[in-house]
Amino acid sequence: GAVVSQHPSRVICKSGTSVKIECRSLDFQATTMFWYRQFPKQSLMLMATSNEGSKATYEQGVEKDKFLINHASLTLSTLTVTSAHPEDSSFYICSARPHTGDSPLHFGNGTRLTVT
């Protein structure tokens, strides 16, 4: 079945540094990928919609200059958390679905970001 791979699964960085998270669709092409964030004991909140070959669409309240999204190919989207701060510590999850028929959204395994 369709698989979404996310890397890294866990990252610890110092405040002020930048972190890049990759999301790949392994056996299908995804013109659109979605980035979610989950704070502890909370639900998943959509951060942005990543569109291949064009600018990402950000949800209200999400800083586009802080969370840079690049969807360079049909199988890869990256999320870069720039100048990370401790409040950015969260669980980041990407998702995509094959653009054919009734297919569910497939999720990556997520990235646990801890900013110290």
Added chain:
Amino acid sequence: AQSVSQHNHHVILSEAASLELGCNYSYGGTVNLFWYVQYPGQHLQLLLKYFSGDPLVKGIKGFEAEFIKSKFSFNLRKPSVQWSDTAEYFCAVIRNSGNTPLVFGKGTRLSVIA
């Protein structure tokens, strides 16, 4: 805007009790509906999904959900819970048109006690 409401924030049940978790959505068009489970310290797992056809769908681990279109509801049920069902449960909805994102409810924490 599309929204998903889960009525219960935290449910505590004894083992063997029956479970029903409520989920309502606001979008009026055709939707696909999902229930996900997140066990402590683990990732999201798909429990079941509804796309079309029989509104009563069966998922993994004995869970089922019923889509009632007139009530915009997709409640999750299990006749007899086990301690291992302790987890966070998320209802999610996606519009069945275009490549739109999944919208999640806030989640319901289920605690099953022996």
